[in-house]
Amino acid sequence: MTDADRRNDSLLDAPISRSGAAFQRARAVIPGGSMRPSSWFPPHPPYAARGEGCWVTDLEGRRLLDCSNNFFSLIHGHAFPPVVKAIQEAAALGTAFGLPTPQENGLAEAIIARAPHLEQIRFCNSGTEAVMFAIKGARAITGRSAIAKFEGAYHGAYDHMEIGYESAPGAWDGPDGDPASTPYARGTPAAVAADTVILPYGDPARCADILRRKGTRLAGIVLDPLASRIGMMPASPELLAVVQEACARDGILLIFDEVIAFRMHHAGAHTLFGVTPDLVALGKIIGGGLPAGAVAGPAARMAIYDHTGGRPGVALGGTFSANPLTMAAGMATLAAYDTAAVARLSSLGDDFRQATNAAFRAAGLKAQLAGMGALFRLHLTDAPIRDYRSVATIPAGKGAIAAVHAALLARGALLTPNASGALSTPMTAAETDLLTGWLVEVVREVTA
Ligand SMILES: Cc1ncc(COP(=O)(O)O)c(C=O)c1O
Numbered sequence: 500m501t502d503a504d505r506r507n508d509s510l511l512d513a514p515i516s517r518s519g520a521a522f523q524r525a526r527a528v529i530p531g532g533s534m535r536p537s538s539w540f541p542p543h544p545p546y547a548a549r550g551e552g553c554w555v556t557d558l559e560g561r562r563l564l565d566c567s568n569n570f571f572s573l574i575h576g577h578a579f580p581p582v583v584k585a586i587q588e589a590a591a592l593g594t595a596f597g598l599p600t601p602q603e604n605g606l607a608e609a610i611i612a613r614a615p616h617l618e619q620i621r622f623c624n625s626g627t628e629a630v631m632f633a634i635k636g637a638r639a640i641t642g643r644s645a646i647a648k649f650e651g652a653y654h655g656a657y658d659h660m661e662i663g664y665e666s667a668p669g670a671w672d673g674p675d676g677d678p679a680s681t682p683y684a685r686g687t688p689a690a691v692a693a694d695t696v697i698l699p700y701g702d703p704a705r706c707a708d709i710l711r712r713k714g715t716r717l718a719g720i721v722l723d724p725l726a727s728r729i730g731m732m733p734a735s736p737e738l739l740a741v742v743q744e745a746c747a748r749d750g751i752l753l754i755f756d757e758v759i760a761f762r763m764h765h766a767g768a769h770t771l772f773g774v775t776p777d778l779v780a781l782g783k784i785i786g787g788g789l790p791a792g793a794v795a796g797p798a799a800r801m802a803i804y805d806h807t808g809g810r811p812g813v814a815l816g817g818t819f820s821a822n823p824l825t826m827a828a829g830m831a832t833l834a835a836y837d838t839a840a841v842a843r844l845s846s847l848g849d850d851f852r853q854a855t856n857a858a859f860r861a862a863g864l865k866a867q868l869a870g871m872g873a874l875f876r877l878h879l880t881d882a883p884i885r886d887y888r889s890v891a892t893i894p895a896g897k898g899a900i901a902a903v904h905a906a907l908l909a910r911g912a913l914l915t916p917n918a919s920g921a922l923s924t925p926m927t928a929a930e931t932d933l934l935t936g937w938l939v940e941v942v943r944e945v946t947a
Contacts, residue, residue, distance in 0.1 A: 550577025651887025787828025
């Protein structure tokens with residue numbers, strides 16, 4: 500038994516909660532007792548029993564205001580009746596076939612109809628797969644192997660996307676002064692790190708310099724315009740200009756990761772930011788709460804996945820890709836996430852962040868909510884947040900964020916462990932006002 504196990508055991512005091520008992524059982528059969536690093540926090544998370552709208556009920560019967568929404572994948576909250584009905588009807592007809600279904604045409608058309616720049620789409624099962632297939636597409640189109648991404652950004656678990664994801668102060672610059680290509684997983688092949696160029700999100704001039712030196716090696720640049728792990732600051736117009744200029748000059752493909760950000764505009768985040776990427780990776784909300792991913796883009800780019808003329812440039816497949824349950828749930832979700840719903844939710848989020856930041860200032864608290872529209876992330880500083888490094892060096896540190904997360908949970912709000920969150924359409928000002936009040940109380944408590 501490790502020290503951490505002993506600490507956890509001492510925290511799991513009798514009388515043991517139902518969630519505590521579930522976690523103890525889990526530890527016997529699941530390494531770490533939890534299936535996802537992101538859904539574990541000490542001593543153990545509450546286990547979910549059911550959800551309804553923006554509330555989730557745990558095994559103890561406690562109701563939590565859900566701002567995690569399964570890591571931003573449930574735009575309408577839990578058990579949204581049209582989605583439940585769509586899944587039930589699709590399931591009654593069979594859950595998966597070795598044949599195409601009309602449902603895949605339906606969701607493809609629904610997404611393409613929203614975003615004029617996206618002409619074709621192929622579905623897969625997760626955001627990780629979407630980013631991976633987009634990168635493979637970029638490599639096949641350009642005949643190059645290297646990929647650039649921004650320091651600290653999370654794009655799923657594909658090898659190259661885990662490089663430069665959690666570099667630490669002191670070890671984050673390489674010998675040439677560029678952000679180091681630091682692997683995350685032990686055993687990552689050295690060739691993967693060598694083929695991944697890391698860019699500083701908050702420094703467009705330095706990005707331009709790195710891209711001038713390394714651009715002709717690159718197949719693609721992967722960019723999330725509101726990367727949550729970087730700090731959830733929108734990509735600046737200067738940064739977008741530098742990236743687009745390098746792509747045009749050196750024949751690099753621009754891959755927008757909209758696995759989270761698609762929700763920011765009816766026609767996707769690239770439309771909101773005024774960018775025309777070569778490929779867009781989608782996931783999360785497009786599956787209506789079921790596993791989903793997709794690569795979309797102009798038909799000329801998407802042709803790389805066309806298998807009908809013999810061997811395709813990239814084989815984009817998968818046993819459960821485009822299964823009719825996900826397709827049906829996605830269609831019901833997007834139908835209810837129309838332009839009016841997008842606008843209402845974004846303005847609720849803007850009001851919420853502004854009101855909370857004003858309340859932090861009025862209370863003299865060193866804290867801020869970053870984000871845009873309905874997405875937000877708490878930082879325990881009043882200094883400007885520019886990038887991954889300005890988040891990683893906040894003096895209050897990760898321990899204070901963990902304390903905020905725990906204290907919010909005790910009051911009745913579920914955020915992600917790094918204190919980010921997303922509003923869902925069942926929420927109104929009543930819920931966001933409640934959350935503003937809790938955030939002020941909890942930040943005061945933790946930073947006192
Ligand atoms: C921006 C971004 N890209 C890709 C992914 C990977 O998606 P998935 O977890 O569905 O594999 C995530 C997941 O959180 C993400 O936030």
